[in-house]
Amino acid sequence: MTAETFRAIAEDELLLDLAAAIPVDRLPALLLSAAIRYRVARERPEPLADYYPRPGVAPRRPGDAGFRVALREFARTEATELAALCSRHRYQMNEVGRCLDVLPVLAAVSSGDLRPIALVDLGTGAGLGLHLDRYAYRYRLADGDELVAGDEASPVRLSCQVRSGRPPVPSGGLVLAHRVGVDTEPLCLADQDTVDWLAACVPPELGAVTRFAAAVAVARAHPAPTVRGDLLEVLAGVLADLPADVLVCLVDTYVHVFFTPERLAEFHRLIERVGRERDLEWISVDPLVPLGPEATATVQGLDVPPQWRRDNREGGVFGAIGRISVRGGAWTGAVLGRAHPGSAWLDWTAN
Numbered sequence: 186m187t188a189e190t191f192r193a194i195a196e197d198e199l200l201l202d203l204a205a206a207i208p209v210d211r212l213p214a215l216l217l218s219a220a221i222r223y224r225v226a227r228e229r230p231e232p233l234a235d236y237y238p239r240p241g242v243a244p245r246r247p248g249d250a251g252f253r254v255a256l257r258e259f260a261r262t263e264a265t266e267l268a269a270l271c272s273r274h275r276y277q278m279n280e281v282g283r284c285l286d287v288l289p290v291l292a293a294v295s296s297g298d299l300r301p302i303a304l305v306d307l308g309t310g311a312g313l314g315l316h317l318d319r320y321a322y323r324y325r326l327a328d329g330d331e332l333v334a335g336d337e338a339s340p341v342r343l344s345c346q347v348r349s350g351r352p353p354v355p356s357g358g359l360v361l362a363h364r365v366g367v368d369t370e371p372l373c374l375a376d377q378d379t380v381d382w383l384a385a386c387v388p389p390e391l392g393a394v395t396r397f398a399a400a401v402a403v404a405r406a407h408p409a410p411t412v413r414g415d416l417l418e419v420l421a422g423v424l425a426d427l428p429a430d431v432l433v434c435l436v437d438t439y440v441h442v443f444f445t446p447e448r449l450a451e452f453h454r455l456i457e458r459v460g461r462e463r464d465l466e467w468i469s470v471d472p473l474v475p476l477g478p479e480a481t482a483t484v485q486g487l488d489v490p491p492q493w494r495r496d497n498r499e500g501g502v503f504g505a506i507g508r509i510s511v512r513g514g515a516w517t518g519a520v521l522g523r524a525h526p527g528s529a530w531l532d533w534t535a536n
């Protein structure tokens with residue numbers, strides 16, 4: 186659906202004009218696609234609405250040539266509204282499925298350290314990653330076996346194909362003593378319009394749409410503290426407010442990849458400074474940097490197998506899963522695996 190929408194934008198004059206009016210750094214094609222979906226969800230135009238999935242409901246029509254025709258027609262009647270939405274909003278991706286990538290790292294952390302965990306989700310967005318102990322997990326292994334973890338009764342059901350390796354999963358459920366999010370622009374899920382916009386930014390795929398809606402319901406039921414601000418400026422203060430006996434686990438999914446090299450270096454210095462005062466973990470799930478085909482390393486400065494760099498060049502973006510542990514001021518780090526950005530698959534490379 187995304188590819189077909191992009192093709193329609195590229196080939197239809199009106200859609201192309203709407204996209205061309207959006208500054209490139211605001212991701213024109215994605216932003217316009219989200220604006221279209223937002224209006225489709227509001228207006229439910231026939232037959233266009235039938236091409237999109239809704240939570241738990243597959244599209245009533247399969248992708249066919251009628252989609253383009255319906256899309257163009259709708260865009261013509263909605264052009265002013267679409268332009269207004271694009272100028273008011275930014276494209277905001279919140280992928281709760283990335284908790285599948287973080288959970289095994291937290292399991293490895295807690296199996297080697299008995300201290301209570303304080304989860305600090307950097308760039309938390311809508312805060313869906315703050316509730317990863319409240320979701321049900323299913324890892325389908327390459328040998329046909331399955332690993333299950335988390336809260337089996339949860340309405341948020343996350344699953345992925347493990348293409349290689351065996352990720353550790355927490356045996357007795359994960360206990361979080363504290364949780365706090367940080368974001369320059371935290372998103373308030375109590376506001377229905379915010380939720381509707383975020384839903385419009387979710388890839389138009391049944392699984393993604395369904396898990397997003399379920400995760401929003403969980404997050405709404407359990408409001409978690411979130412600090413507004415640039416993490417480079419506010420993180421030290423956030424950590425100072427946490428009790429001394431907890432093990433701080435900083436989690437960043439698809440955040441540091443967007444930092445400039447200077448800001449990334451500043452974050453490393455911040456971790457070094459804070460790490461002299463207290464032990465911590467930094468768990469990262471980020472594409473290789475610099476973002477794009479020339480990427481060479483992880484945001485944590487860890488090396489990856491040469492094949493991964495080739496895959497990144499030829500096969501598309503994935504998130505490298507890395508863990509940096511700081512104990513008594515000393516750093517150790519390892520890349521533990523990699524994952525599809527929308528959590529379809531996971532390679533677990535650590536033993």
Ligand SMILES: C[S@@+](CC[C@H](N)C(=O)[O-])C[C@H]1O[C@@H](n2cnc3c(N)ncnc32)[C@H](O)[C@@H]1O
Binds near residue numbers: 278
């Ligand atoms: C691509 S989204 C990822 C959201 C979520 N972590 C996920 O994986 O679905 C990046 C988030 O990081 C936030 N962000 C970017 N730079 C930041 C900074 N310097 N400090 C705090 N938050 C930041 C953005 O506002 C946005 O919500």
